[in-house]
Amino acid sequence: MSTTRKFKIWRGDAQGGDFKEFDVDVDPGMVVLDVLHRVQARQANDLAIRWNCKAGKCGSCSMEINGRPRLSCMTRMNVFGPDETITVQPLKAFPVIKDLVTDVSWNYRQNKRIRPLKPKPRDADGEHRMYQEDVDRVQEFRKCIECYLCQDTCHVLRDRGGQDRFVGPRFMIRLASLEMHPLDADDRIPEIRKEFGSGMCNITRCCTEVCPEHINITDNAIIPLKERVVDRYFDPIVYLGQKLFGISKRR
Amino acid sequence: MSLDISELKTIETDITVIGAGGAGLRAAIESSAQGLKTVVLSKSLLGKAHTVMAEGGMAAAMGNVDKRDNWKVHFRDTMRGGKFLNLWRMAELHAKQAPARVKELEEWGAVFDRTKEGLISQRNFGGHRYPRLAHVGDRTGLELIRTLQDHGVHQGIDFLMECTALRLLKDGERVAGVLAYYRETGRFVLIRSRAVILATGGAGKAWRVTSNSWEYTGDGTYLAYEAGAELMDLEFTQFHPTGMVWPLSVRGILVTEGVRGDGGILLNKDGKRFMFDYVPERFAAETADTVDEATRWLNGDKNARRPPELLTRDVVARSIRAEIKAGRGSPHGGAFLDIASRRPADFIKRRLPGMYHQFKELAEVDITKEPMEVGPTLHYFMGGVRVDADTQMTRVPGLFACGECGAGMHGANRLGGNSLSDLIVFGTLAGKGAADYARSLGASPRADDEQIKVAIRGATEILNRESGENPYLLHEKLQDVMEEGVGIVRAEDELKQGIRGIEELGERAKNMKAAGTSQYNPGWHEALSMRSLLVTAEAVARSALMRQESRGAHTRLDYEGERDEWVKYNIVCRKSPDGHMECEKVLRPPAAPYLEEIANSKIEDLESGKVGAAAPND
Structure with missing residues (x-):
């Protein structure tokens, strides 16, 4: 049984844009991406989604769904209240190309x-030997699907001020x-330390939360x-600062 | 409208690879390593290609878990799984070269699951006699693509992301480049190239219930067909037995065969383990015939035979369908796949974390406690562009194809795990083949302006038209036609109706209209993809109509069983001079005698060395 739901979708490009409202029929079990596809096929053929x-x-x-960075394919409609309007907008940390699509090429450069x-x-004998217990942690990092939600939510990168000093959580786990x-x-x-800016992270754990x-x-x-x-670079002040206040100092 | 070709953004290169999944990336790494300037076109962002969806693993007879394994057993399994229709030489090259290709990935940073001895671990899978799949939990495809991506970006390869190929360009008979467009800006780009490698995957998006992503629209088969190459074996479309069936919006999403490899069993609504009723004669001698024996196998008894859930995919998919047809299906029209009662929760979460996560988040099912509901989903194209086994070149000089969009390796049915290994083995061979070809050419071929103009007009008229057909709705119609006429079981009348349906849609597609501008316009892209889908779907339907037997993934209700006559032929489709699709039975190349002997041997004879001892190992 389908119900009609209200969506506010950001539409525009690098020059600017605003939210447009859509009423969409939603079937049980749908995720946000299904709904966006329905809008695209029936109401706005040129709605850009990646x-x-x-x-x-x-x-x-x-994308950002009701203010939170999420994968739209894994966001089920039943996480929202029955009358809740769902607001969808592009990632804030990266420049908009069009509608919900952003230019994430900065990440590829990092x-x-x-x-x-x-x-x-x-x-x-020509083999590399590694033991499971020694690769467990590396495998955890290699689960990363490069969605860049962590980059989007990272305080250093989000306002784009820190993009020349910190590679962000995605590439910290790659490192x-x-x-x-x-x-x-x-x-x-x-x-x-120097090139990739490990000291910039203030350990607020927002990245972990959205992964x-x-x-x-x-x-x-x-x-x-x-x-x-x-x-390696023992410095009691940096060390204490990190431990006690989560502050870091660049040298 | 006047078009000045000299004003187009133009790239000159030696090799152009279309597609950035496992095969395309591996091909590019190879041609680049051979010193040739290489450009890769990726329809999506780098690292997002459909390869990431591969779960279970990559098959390579390394013998890390069971020392009895070697290339001959792998080759024999592959031929039997393919119902003896595979190109012998491709199946041989694959079985021989896969181990080296897997180990090379480790050198480039891949971190496979390990055995107790610290070697690459290998898991059981359908149709493979021994544990053979190198894997990383159930996300092996992600590991493959990330490894190739992170290695590839340091090899001087030029990656064009979100860039879609529209037409292959030619100079006389030879390939001369590609016309493509950037999604971000909608601008065209002309790539003049000495050789082109297609690595575009399959065309599952022609069906509604599919495990494939939006990218799988048959672009390589279409581009090759239009350029004069031949398509082969298109009737063999693999329906993976286990896709999700509920909720509807996730119908078709893959549930890895690793669930069964790790002990999962299939049950009907009465709780009956039905696969024991569906063991084909060819596999009876090597399949357990009691629950007790299957359980002993699971517990590591090397003398027990394999459980019937690990029969080849074509067999399992048809069996599930038969149970559903007989009214014994699960509530949402599938079968139950149960691992909860077979393995402890922590084992399941460690071995199948992706499945655990996927069912929990998308279906609210905890697979450590309840069975999954699964049913067949269109998964893979065994057929594709016809190529030479050693060089991967098509009949168009300078045009190559590898990976899923190539044909021949898998015959009538692919074994699970043989796809990822196919990508790296034949990706490498295509890269080398293209490099050898490009080096041997004299002056660079040069496409005339007219071809380029035709390609640009063909794309822009979709935007410029005042009004016309909605490409999304046409695509939905095509999916209806394929589900009804060209599904998992086929018959003459339905296939003919399917072909008529495709032709009708082909007419309507000439009048598609995409609203909006050319910048990042998915409606425009959808319309362009429809051209690829329609040609590929037509080749599937025509080939399926022509093959009057049931073999592997191709099942005809009106022609049951394998027919000896038909194993001699492949079906080949090409564009006739008057622009129609013509299909033809062509005789298969003969097998090297040692290969025929190995494929037909009794397993005991092969393992004792009575058969195959003299076969060359390189």
Whole structure:
């Protein structure tokens, strides 16, 4: 049995735009992306949405739904109240291209700055040996689907002021996945501190909260990286500041 | 309207790869490593291609879990799974080269699940005699694509994201490049290229119930067809036995075969484990015939035979459908897939985290406590562009195809896990084949302006028209036609009706209208994709009508069972000089004698070395 629901969808481009209202028929079991597709097919053929798998595995359909960064394919309509208007807008941290689609190329540029794995030599029999307990944590980070919801919610990146100083949670976990990789022979600590700005994170855990893959970004990746940096460049003030107040200082 | 081609944004390159999934990325890495300037067109953002949806793993006979495994057993499994219609040489190359390709991924940063000895772990899957699938939980495709992406961006490859190919350009017989457009701006881009590799995947979006994403619209088959290449084996469309069936909005989303590989069983509404009733003769000698034996196998008894839930996908999909037809289906028209009663909750969450998550969030089902409801979903194209087994070149000089959009490797039915390995094996061969070809060319081929203008006009008229057909609604109609006429079981009348339906839609599609401007306009993109979908759907329906037998994924109600006559032929479709689609039976190339011997051997003889000992290993 379908019901009619009210949607407010942001429409516009880099020059500006505003919210447009749509009344849409919603069937049981639908997710927000289904509703947007229905709007697109029936009411606004040129409504721009980015999506691919519709199963929470590719991280394409990120947007802000009632103010919260979410994957629209994994947001079921029954999480909202029966009369609640649903407001949908593009990610705030990145420039709008059109409607719900943003230009996330900044993230691809950050990824390219990170040096790839530098593998240790293979064993004499041609195998790499790694044990499950040693790769569990790296595998947690490699679950990342690059939806950039963490980047969107990160205080340093959200107003775009910090994008030249911090790579953001997504790439902190990528760095952590290399730094903690049992086969990696590279030393990444100096650049994690200097180039990638590990000190910028204030450990508010917002990124962890929005991660659709439930990766423990702050506790398992960022804090351990900060600790490795502090171990290398011991500075009691930075150390105490981080421990007590979550403040960091750039040197 | 006057068009000045010299004002178009133009890129000159050696190799252009269309598609940035596993096959396309691997091909680009190879051609780039060979020193050729390589451009990759990606319809989506990098790292989002349909490869991310692959769950279970990639098959490679490394023998890390069971030392009895080797390329010959893998090859034999692949041929039997493909109902002996696979191109022998492709199945051989695949079984031999997959282990090296998997290990190379590790060098590039992939982190597979491990055995106790610290090696790459391998899991059981349908149709594979031994645990053979290298995997990362149930997100192996993501690991593959991220590994290739993160390696690829450091190889000097030029990636054009959200850039869609519209037409292949030619200079005489040879390929000369691609005309494409950027979604972000709606602007056209001309890529002049010495060789082109298609790696565009399948066309599941022609059906309503599918595990495929929006990108799967048959772009490669369409581009190749229009450029004069041949399509082959299009009648073989794989319906994966286990897609979600409820709620409706997620119908078709994949439930990994890994659930059954890790012990999951199929039950009908009466709680009966029905797969024991559907074991085909060919597999009877190697399949458990009692619940007790199947349980012993699950508990690691190496003398027990495999449970019937791990029969090949075509068999399991048809069995589920038969149960539903007989009125023994689950409440929402599927079968029950139960792992909750077979494995402890923490095992399920560790081995199948994605499935746990997917059912919890989308269907409010806890798979550690309750069974899932599943049913067949269109999953994979065994058929595609016809290529040479060793170089992956089509009959158009300079045009290559690999991965799902290529044909031949999987015959009439693909084994689970053989797709990801296909991508990296034949991606590599295509990259090398294209590099060799491009190096051997003299002067670069050059497409004339007229072809480019025709392609641009064909795209812009959809926007410029005053009014016309809504492309979204036409697409929905096509899905109806395919579900009704070209589904999991087929018959002459329905297929003919399907072909008429596709032709009618083809006429209407000539008058599609997309509202709005060219900038990031999904309606326009949908209209452009419809052209690919219609050609690919027509090739499927015509090939299915022509093949008068049931083999693998192609089931004809009016021609039951495999017919010996038909194993000799592939069906090939091409564009005739007058613009119509012509389909033809063509004789398959003969097998090397050692391959035929291995494929037809008794497993005991193969493993004792009585058969196949003299086969070349490289």
